Amino acid sequence: MESQSTGGATAIAVAPPAPPEALLVARNLTKHYGAVTAVDDVSFYCLPGEVHALVGENGAGKSTVAKMLAGAVAPTSGLITAGGVTLDTGRIRDARLAGVACAFQELALVQDWTVAENLALPDGSPLRGFSQRGAAKAAEALLSGLDLTHIDPRAQVETLTLADRQLVEIARAIGAKPKLLILDEASSALAPPGVAWLFTRIRELTAIGTSVIYVSHRLGELAEIADRGTVLRDGRVAGEFHRGSWTENQLISMMAGREASRAFPAAPPLPVSDRAPVLEVENLVAEGLNGVSLSIKPGEILGIGGLQGHGQAELLRALYGAIPASADGWSIDGRAVKRLTPARAVRLGAGYVPEDRKREGLALEMGVGENLLAPWFRPAQLGGAPRLASEKNWMSGVLGSLSVRTRGPLEAAGALSGGNQQKLVFGRWLDRDRRLILLHDPTRGIDVRAKQELYRAIIDLSASGVGVLWFSTEVEELVHVCHRVVVLYQGKVADELDGDRLTAEAVVGAAVGSASKHKGLS
Amino acid sequence: MTTTSSTPATRQGPGESSTAGGTETGAPRRRGSVSRILNRMPRSAWPLLVFVLLFVIGGLIRPNLLSLDSLIGTATFAMILAIASFGQTAAVIQGGIDLSVPNTIAFSALSYLTLIGPLGPVGGFIGALLAGTLIGVVNGTIVAKLGLTPIVTTIAMNGLLFGVVLLTFKNSELTVIPQFLTDITATKIDVFGLRVAAVLPLGLALMLLLQFVLSYTGWGRSLFLVGSAPETAKLAGQPVDRIRIAGYALSSLLAAFSGIVIVGFYAQASATMGSEYLLGSVAAVLVGGASIAGGRGSMIGTLGGALVLGQVATLVAVANLGSNIQQLIYGVIVLIVIALYAKRGRD
């Protein structure tokens, strides 16, 4: 990669040496998972009292770097020193003892413990005594010191909202009084007041010399909080920047690479069709869903937006029959729906790409071919090798059209990269006479090229008359690829946007409840 | 970001990799032709290899063990254990376990002997098998619909059947084994010029049939899917509950079948006739290469596991070490097997 200077943000070829006063030094960090390289030769440093951002697309490797810094993952090679102490054991305990605390992206709270237990127990020796009351009091003190008095220390973490759990996770990290605080996508579930709270806490910490590593892909936040930053792309350092010297476009081009692959394919115009809507639901109610009405025409790509935890996951699961739900009126492809189960939904022509591809989308031990055929096993029909042989054409068609990089249908699904795994989960529904496909954030955590391939596949689906319901946490995806976007807020439709009204600002605005119109019925 | 769905048993934490690489198809890092040959063979063949090894070792210690007679003797014992373990294989593959095997065996054997009076030998046979299937359906329904763990469900069923057996059957009156049954179990028949007990080819045929179902039918493959990734199976639209219930039904059906075979071969029945098959069936299945967590296993492997355990029993008997040492060695073998398979899975 040539060294380019694009204004204040620089793409670098060789890591500069770290200054002696740096609190954290990461040198040539590399992490391999089997054949997959998640992080490749990443180096950066962080000064005391500085907020250093780690920026990149989903799947760029920033979370893996954060985990290495936090001690959750041992680097394959490379050096990390924090405050002079080398961290390479892959044990979180050692990192915490060295003064490094992390608020993890996949919240590391023990669900069955209370908030107080999660705050009071960390780092402690098992041989201490423990009293619920003492822990609750200490937790109360910590929470009120952090201005989080609305959280009940005696509540079980399981019962808290996602946003509150994230706040507790952050509180736990801050409560360790670290020299280096790592925040891995710490604002992902927080509304703007929560983000403002977070920034206040960060400034309190940097004022006393604590360094903060802020991992995020939300560029708007970085402008406010980051002093310096490192951009990662495909596991490597793509550039660095410091406060006030960069523009969003520069960062985006560093994150995305030279081809400006942030360009989204535009959705083709809606095919005119007099067929019944592929999905029509009126006042859908489920746990977490307070009355949503939607309608999707054949070939339409309907985006679902909003902050996480406001009913989007429940909406998809309810529409697929994975959770119990009821509605005043409900039909798939014109056929009425009563009690829906996933098996019945598949028979009615629906398909679903779940949130967690590893646990809900794939059987990692089984082969690529059998994973593709997962919905299509029938008890009395053939399975295994004869079935794979008879379905060879279909499978190679799917794998080819999605450009899945695999050795073949017999390779274990667990051996594929994240992007290819996601394509498997998506691909099992192709060319199978589907009417409606429900997508739960299908491009999360996969590399840029795979994302492009998925976008094209979704558009192909739309062109062939399949209706698509697409929940995405990336506003840009919704704005550019979808025909129409419905934003959920607190389990209800906050706004419906299409045409000229469909802009990123409008989506984000509706997501935080500041919609100009409230839509109960579509 | 945590999912808000129904709680999975293990939630991914920060210590787990989010982009874990593969296991099976990374280029084999091991060197050496032996390892390469081993890697190429299916897992189900490994126990057969160990069996051959043990057989040869036995022959080195005591040359008269290297005889066809000794092989057939061990194989017969092993085949009975294997027949009793085929059902367990199905239960373990789908991620569960069947601890009601012992008293299903006893119940089915005693029902059979009781039913041949009114229904005749074939009628009694069908009746006992139906009873076994019903037991499995109840097990599966409780596991699938009530959500009770398989361990607790099948333990409770085991206890219940024990009580039923004690209350219903008077053992002293059940002594008549019909000729039909002896013919298909204990009677020696000619196979390729060898005189073997009929149970040997019977078991082999059963194993081939079951392995066919596991490997080549949609239901068999969906059983693996349910065991390996139950949430995925559900979200792929498979009727997980029905698959589970059928799996437990098959397990108990096979246990019932094995009960009849056992009573036919050994010509005796009692309330505790199945007790050694509680841990024995699970041991055979594990030594055969199944994963206790589900998603992996085979009938061929189970037969191989039973052969290994059987050969150990033969060696122990010949060396006059006593059944205690046999149990000890069984335990050590199972331990080695699970340690090896766990390590291989992690490479």
Next chain:
Amino acid sequence: MTTATVRPRQAGALRLWNAPGITRLRREGAVAPITAFVAFFLVYVIINPGLLTRFQLQTAGNLVVPLALAALGQLIIVLVGGIDISIGAIMSLANVVFATAMVSLPVPLAILAGIAAGLACGLFNGYLVAYLRLPAIAVTLASAFIIGSISREVMDRPGGGITPEFYLATSGELLPFIPISLFWLAVIATGLWFVLQRTALGRHIYGVGSNMDSVSAAGLNARGAQLAAFALSSVIVSFGAIMLAGSTITGDPRSGDPYLLSSIAAVALAGASFTGGRGSIIGTILAACTLGLVGSLLFFAGINSYWQYVISALIVISVVGIPVIWKKIYLALRKANS
């Protein structure tokens, strides 16, 4: 009665229902076994008022206490997300080691020997599960074979040197109407409660069962906590084995075998979660008492005692299954009405 006086009384009851200790018991699933035991006890006393005599209380206590201790041992393993198939074998081993040691050693040393034997088994299992990350059910299946055969090597038939004095010390009466076995059970259970609820280690044990990775993420030694759980469990089981030896005045290499299945049934009845992280001591003890006394209840009711197997199984399935069925019926009714 005016409404003014009714309301404060209700608030008091509601306040009790929501008090922190009671809430914790509710969360740990203890409501079911407590209710089941109370109902069972009432039925028992109605059918056989003779239970409340000194002799019968003593017999009942001696019968129930080894099972309760085995169940507590199983509970601890279940709390960390595993299951212990070797619990019967550990019990047998501690039982025979203690009985053999009693022949030649003073009582305190013999007790120590029995507990040491059990502890060794627990550490063995715990090391394989916590540090080699092998599945508990498979490890304990294998060690059940191994430990069982060691027990039979130590003692191949019932025997041992247990004295009538020891019988009185473990299975006699502390005070009139208070069997000493129940006293020992209370002491051990209180000690266990203290460790699980009032020490950080106990909280770690609950946490490991809930999510081992999260406990590690908190900078805690999750594996050590899991090992400690296995060790603690085996010590409690060893106490049960010693109590059993005391009440039967013999050591028997097969004495522990029945306790495998009944300890699991008791933990299930106690409402513990088999995925880990949830379960209460009092629930387990009461569940064990219920299941342990089914046989004698039937005896006094004049019913063929073979029915105890059927009834115990039905109790376990219904107590655990009824809440599930009830919830489904409730949801279905609610949907029909809406």
